[in-house]
Every structure is written in C-alpha cells, then in structure tokens.
Amino acid sequence: MESETESLAEGAEAKIHLATFLGLPAVRKVRLRKAYRHEALDARLRSERIRTEARLLREARRAGLRTPVIYDLDLSRETLTLERLEGxxxxxxxxxxxxxxxxxxxxxxxxxxxxxxxxxxxxxxxxxxxxxxxxxxxxxxxxxxxxxxxxxxxxxxxxxxxxxxxxxxxxxxxxxxxxxxxxxxxxxxxxxxxxxxxxxxxxxxxxxxxx
Ligand SMILES: Nc1ncnc2c1ncn2[C@@H]1O[C@H](COP(=O)(O)OP(=O)(O)O)[C@@H](O)[C@H]1O
Ligand SMILES: [Mg+2]
CATH class of the missing domain: 1.10.510.10 (Transferase(Phosphotransferase) domain 1)
Structure with a gap:
C-alpha cells in the first residue's frame, strides 16, 4: 500500500522520506527520538507535536489555506504521511x-x-x-x-x-x-x-x- 524511497530532508525534529500512498506522491514525516530528553517526556512531546501538526494542517486547510492533505497518521510509529507538494x-x-x-x-x-x-x-x-x-x-x-x-x-x-x-x-x-x-x-x-x-x-x- 505504501512504499518508501529516498530521504528528502532531516531536520532537528523529524526525518522526511519520499514515499507513495495508494500510488500518489507522498512524503512520510517521522519524528526523531531525542536522546538528550528524558524518554517519557520525549515520547509525550513527539506524540503531542504530531497530533498538533495533523490537526492544524487539517484546520488551516478547512479555513481555505493551502497545506498538504493528510493521507495517514500512525501514532504508534509517530509517522505522518502527507501529500507531496511540488513547490x-x-x-x-x-x-x-x-x-x-x-x-x-x-x-x-x-x-x-x-x-x-x-x-x-x-x-x-x-x-x-x-x-x-x-x-x-x-x-x-x-x-x-x-x-x-x-x-x-x-x-x-x-x-x-x-x-x-x-x-x-x-x-x-x-x-x-x-x-x-x-x-x-x-x-x-x-x-x-x-x-x-x-x-x-x-x-x-x-x-x-x-x-
Ligand atoms: N508535504 C510536503 N511536500 C513536499 N515537501 C515537503 C513536505 N513536507 C515537508 N517537505 C520538505 O521537507 C522539509 C522538512 O519538513 P518539515 O515538515 O518542515 O520538517 P521539520 O519539522 O524537520 O522542519 C521541508 O522544508 C520541505 O522542504
Ligand atoms: Mg521545518
């Protein structure tokens, strides 16, 4: 259903992979673990941020702004799969x-x-x-x-x-x-x-x- 290709970017908080989702160009954004943060706190921050991001992307879009469509949110793997924008x-x-x-x-x-x-x-x-x-x-x-x-x-x-x-x-x-x-x-x-x-x-x- 979903296949992964190359890595597009690695920021401070997440790694972005080029992917496809049901045949559509997508990116997978995987939140990175931070060794310097206490594990429980880090897990909570990762989970909060991925949920905030998904919610705000959706709500901004609903307000008429251009944001990538959310294809999938996998909280167990802290992965957000988004429409790949060619910009x-x-x-x-x-x-x-x-x-x-x-x-x-x-x-x-x-x-x-x-x-x-x-x-x-x-x-x-x-x-x-x-x-x-x-x-x-x-x-x-x-x-x-x-x-x-x-x-x-x-x-x-x-x-x-x-x-x-x-x-x-x-x-x-x-x-x-x-x-x-x-x-x-x-x-x-x-x-x-x-x-x-x-x-x-x-x-x-x-x-x-x-x-
Ligand atoms: N949906 C997308 N379509 C195309 N490029 C994207 C998309 N999401 C992220 N990118 C690329 O990956 C980079 C890092 O993604 P971003 O969501 O900003 O992660 P980080 O939290 O690591 O900064 C962006 O600056 C952009 O160049
Ligand atoms: Mg960024």
Missing amino acids: TPLTEILRDPSGSPERRQEVVRHLGRALGRLHAASISHGDLTGSNVLWMGTDVAFLDLSLGSRTPGLEEFGIDLHLVEEDLRTLCADAEALYEIFQAAYSEANPRDAAAIRERAQEIKGRVRYA
Whole structure:
C-alpha cells in the first residue's frame, strides 16, 4: 500500500522520506527520538507535536489555506504521511541572487495574505521560516505546523510576523521594502487585529534585540 524511497530532508525534529500512498506522491514525516530528553517526556512531546501538526494542517486547510492533505497518521510509529507538494521553499526564492525584485514582492504579498487568513481563522504557525513555506507558483503552502496554536494570543501572532521579518533580513538586501509589502497584504487579510499584532511584532523585535 505504501512504499518508501529516498530521504528528502532531516531536520532537528523529524526525518522526511519520499514515499507513495495508494500510488500518489507522498512524503512520510517521522519524528526523531531525542536522546538528550528524558524518554517519557520525549515520547509525550513527539506524540503531542504530531497530533498538533495533523490537526492544524487539517484546520488551516478547512479555513481555505493551502497545506498538504493528510493521507495517514500512525501514532504508534509517530509517522505522518502527507501529500507531496511540488513547490519551492521560500528560502530558495528569497535568497536567489538572480531572482527579480518583482518576483520576491509577489511571493511576500502572497505570504502576507495567507498568514493574515491563517491568523483570522485563529491559528498561529509557530515556526514561520522560509523552509516551512512552499511557493506553489500562484500561491504559498504552509508546512510544519507542529508548533502552532489553535488558541493563540497576541504574542503567538506577533512571533509569526517577527520571524518573517528576521528571515527577510537574513535572506534579502531589499528586506525593508519586502516587509512593508508583506505587512500591507497581511493587514488587508486580517483587518480586525493587524494593527495590534504588528505593534506586538515590533515590541518582540525590540525585546530580542536588547535582551
Ligand atoms: N508535504 C510536503 N511536500 C513536499 N515537501 C515537503 C513536505 N513536507 C515537508 N517537505 C520538505 O521537507 C522539509 C522538512 O519538513 P518539515 O515538515 O518542515 O520538517 P521539520 O519539522 O524537520 O522542519 C521541508 O522544508 C520541505 O522542504
Ligand atoms: Mg521545518
């Protein structure tokens, strides 16, 4: 039913394998054990995160955002089988020196709009870096929601925006202009709370800088 091929990525928390599921292109995300964590605590964290990730991927999708479809959740093997999305990680697009400014602007505009909609649906991402967002050619898709929340407050929302700003600063020379475009699109998609959330993101930035 399910066959495994090569390994696609190994992050801090999980290993991603290319796979197929009922003949469809899939990825299998296997949560890694952490030897430095107490075994019982580690098992609880793995189980919590995989369940959070599955729930938030589904709920974000239900709110109209692009996320991979969940094909299978195997709690006994701590494995999530997901639709394989053919997209390009935002990191790659943003740091590509031969990429045009217009393309970067289009991508961050879509990121802002999508994040605004995610937040308006009361979901925070929790780990919003350029490797956890794919550019699908016409829109962005969110991956890796295991640190997200379904009951976020200003702080969680603000952290999402702050991580985008940090990423842009690391990757692009035109970060400032791009972050403005991102924020404008975000505000349009989440008009009710955008002002307070943007203010919190600025506050977080100050805290991080002078900590
Ligand atoms: N559904 C998917 N389709 C295509 N690529 C994926 C998918 N899920 C993960 N990836 C790739 O694997 C990488 C790591 O996956 P991710 O879910 O972010 O795991 P981690 O928790 O280890 O960061 C992503 O940055 C992306 O490049
Ligand atoms: Mg990731």
